[in-house]
Amino acid sequence: MCGIVGYVGKKDAVEVLLEGLKKLEYRGYDSAGIAVIIDKELHIRRSVGKLCNLEENLAKNPLSISARIGIGHTRWATHGRPSEENAHPHTDSTKNIGIVHNGIIENYVELRSKLEKNGKNFKSETDTEVIAHLIKKHYNNNLLNAVQKTLSELGGSYALGIICMNEPDKILCARHNAPLIIGVGKGENFIASDILALLPYTREMIFLENGDIAEITADKIVIKDIKDNNITTREIKSVRWDAMQAKKDGYKHFMLKEIFEQPRTIEDTFRGRIYPDEGKVHIEEVKLKEKDIKKISNIYIVACGTSYHSALVSKFLFENFTRIPTEVDIASEFRYRAPILNENILVVVISQSGETADTLAALRFAKSRNCQTLAVCNVVGSTMSREAMYVIYTYCGPEIGVASTKAFTGQLTILYILALDWAYKRETLAKNELKTYLKELWEVPVKISKFLKNTEFVNDIAKLFAHKRDFLYLGRHVNHPVALEGALKLKEISYIHAEGYAAGEMKHGPIALVDESMPIVVIAVKSKVYEKIISNIEEAKARGATIIAVANESDKEIKHKSDHVIYVPKTDEFVSPLITVVPLQLLAYYIAVLLGRDIDQPRNLAKSVTVE
Ligand code: AGP
Numbered sequence: 001m002c003g004i005v006g007y008v009g010k011k012d013a014v015e016v017l018l019e020g021l022k023k024l025e026y027r028g029y030d031s032a033g034i035a036v037i038i039d040k041e042l043h044i045r046r047s048v049g050k051l052c053n054l055e056e057n058l059a060k061n062p063l064s065i066s067a068r069i070g071i072g073h074t075r076w077a078t079h080g081r082p083s084e085e086n087a088h089p090h091t092d093s094t095k096n097i098g099i100v101h102n103g104i105i106e107n108y109v110e111l112r113s114k115l116e117k118n119g120k121n122f123k124s125e126t127d128t129e130v131i132a133h134l135i136k137k138h139y140n141n142n143l144l145n146a147v148q149k150t151l152s153e154l155g156g157s158y159a160l161g162i163i164c165m166n167e168p169d170k171i172l173c174a175r176h177n178a179p180l181i182i183g184v185g186k187g188e189n190f191i192a193s194d195i196l197a198l199l200p201y202t203r204e205m206i207f208l209e210n211g212d213i214a215e216i217t218a219d220k221i222v223i224k225d226i227k228d229n230n231i232t233t234r235e236i237k238s239v240r241w242d243a244m245q246a247k248k249d250g251y252k253h254f255m256l257k258e259i260f261e262q263p264r265t266i267e268d269t270f271r272g273r274i275y276p277d278e279g280k281v282h283i284e285e286v287k288l289k290e291k292d293i294k295k296i297s298n299i300y301i302v303a304c305g306t307s308y309h310s311a312l313v314s315k316f317l318f319e320n321f322t323r324i325p326t327e328v329d330i331a332s333e334f335r336y337r338a339p340i341l342n343e344n345i346l347v348v349v350i351s352q353s354g355e356t357a358d359t360l361a362a363l364r365f366a367k368s369r370n371c372q373t374l375a376v377c378n379v380v381g382s383t384m385s386r387e388a389m390y391v392i393y394t395y396c397g398p399e400i401g402v403a404s405t406k407a408f409t410g411q412l413t414i415l416y417i418l419a420l421d422w423a424y425k426r427e428t429l430a431k432n433e434l435k436t437y438l439k440e441l442w443e444v445p446v447k448i449s450k451f452l453k454n455t456e457f458v459n460d461i462a463k464l465f466a467h468k469r470d471f472l473y474l475g476r477h478v479n480h481p482v483a484l485e486g487a488l489k490l491k492e493i494s495y496i497h498a499e500g501y502a503a504g505e506m507k508h509g510p511i512a513l514v515d516e517s518m519p520i521v522v523i524a525v526k527s528k529v530y531e532k533i534i535s536n537i538e539e540a541k542a543r544g545a546t547i548i549a550v551a552n553e554s555d556k557e558i559k560h561k562s563d564h565v566i567y568v569p570k571t572d573e574f575v576s577p578l579i580t581v582v583p584l585q586l587l588a589y590y591i592a593v594l595l596g597r598d599i600d601q602p603r604n605l606a607k608s609v610t611v612e
Pocket residue numbers: 304305306307350351352353354355356359402403404405492606607608609
């Protein structure tokens with residue numbers, strides 16, 4: 001979604017703002033702009049399209065001298081089409097106030113008509129411009145006070161960066177249901193909606209909470225409560241990510257880099273948490289005691305997109321190992337289906353970004369029903385990680401590619417560890433079984449690395465099928481969700497229509513789609529349902545389908561049943577999704593490259609969907 005940056009200090013503010021916005025491009029946007037103050041005058045430059053258009057605009061309309069304070073924004077249109085007038089920053093009619101905003105002001109129509117009745121002229125179709133006019137209306141030589149009064153009138157969500165030409169040395173920022181971070185520097189300070197924009201300058205960060213408002217100068221940061229104006233202290237966190245991680249490291253695309261990072265990110269995620277030889281699991285951050293775990297009557301797992309697919313895999317893990325009834329919901333559906341919730345129910349939300357609006361709404365709904373809540377997130381300090389009762393982080397580092405890859409296997413790693421740990425504590429798993437499964441997980445990174453040593457043959461298969469219009473992906477049991485995930489990867493980066501199905505469903509409809517033009521990707525690793533999958537392959541072959549099978553290296557039969565086989569190392573079937581998903585990620589990637597798609601920023605998509 002949108003991206004916010006802000007700077008105050010000794011550097012050239014325009015340079016810092018543009019560098020910060022570039023780090024946020026991966027979030028998806030359709031216009032961009034900056035506002036700076038020079039000699040108590042507000043200067044704004046905005047452009048539609050990519051950041052290079054904004055740089056061109058600045059070159060054509062240069063600023064007189066370097067600015068030392070400013071705010072910037074990349075916009076992903078929600079209210080008002082992508083246009084220069086609708087691009088942020090927005091100002092009041094006297095160009096005294098400059099503002100950038102992430103989120104949605106839900107009562108902006110009513111506020112706007114009141115302001116228009118009082119003679120205010122609007123230049124844009126956005127909800128954000130309303131905020132600029134309101135601040136101006138309340139301004140009486142005290143920006144903090146004017147902003148507080150304005151915020152008391154707003155409904156909806158916001159992360160704001162505000163500058164004012166009458167108070168040219170400070171940035172005001174505030175947040176409600178949209179992330180905002182302060183970067184703490186020496187003789188300079190920053191704001192951003194995302195860690196990545198701050199990493200080139202500082203790793204010391206303050207994650208603002210809902211209801212925080214902060215006044216920032218080059219040397220001072222004062223955080224207050226929006227409502228009662230009391231000073232609030234917030235911890236300065238040192239963020240582990242470094243700027244290098246956020247670079248491509250020589251890979252053509254972030255997505256490819258992140259696929260190849262998976263052996264390390266899985267290891268980073270389980271290191272210090274599992275001890276196979278001792279049969280021990282140590283999850284520092286989840287303070288669920290044995291008696292609490294025994295008290296859990298049901299688990300609901302709620303997520304969107306790829307995170308929903310890891311949730312579907314985890315249902316098999318929790319029910320098979322812990323014997324706790326587990327349901328999985330698409331986040332945007334969960335709170336509308338009147339689920340039966342109470343204090344004995346654990347609601348797990350899974351979210352790479354920790355900011356997905358529907359998943360966050362589901363979390364809040366669960367909290368309002370007194371459920372215990374656990375967030376599985378990849379972004380430290382994200383809203384879900386701070387609002388859930390417990391949080392456990394996947395240590396995957398920044399996932400830049402819009403198509404989620406390493407976050408998926410990181411989530412599966414966490415869910416596998418939790419299921420094993422709770423099963424042992426609920427005495428549904430014996431110590432020796434625990435050791436066996438932990439060992440299986442421990443060996444996954446080596447097995448993925450082995451597979452990733454030679455992926456050219458996946459590219460060869462991609463070349464044969466890149467021109468196809470439709471794909472089917474089939475899987476059973478824990479690999480049914482992997483079939484869904486493989487189909488999602490293909491459709492979201494290549495724009496080819498792809499559907500994932502439970503293989504057993506073929507006879508109930510999808511087999512009518514099958515003919516010579518239809519490639520079918522089938523996950524056929526050794527498992528208790530292997531024979532069934534083989535018959536599904538034979539049914540499809542009999543109707544002319546082309547079969548691309550993902551199977552174990554030891555499988556000598558599969559090549560006689562399929563047109564192409566992608567071999568992967570054997571694992572225990574419950575661990576197999578961590579491995580079977582990798583060839584599907586690569587197949588989607590190579591096809592999309594052949595089609596010349598925008599791999600890391602596919603059309604219409606954003607990395608984090610922070611609006612419902
Ligand atoms: C997956 O490749 C997509 N980018 C998308 O489905 C994503 O998984 C979904 O929007 C959920 O995002 P989250 O994990 O940050 O909540």
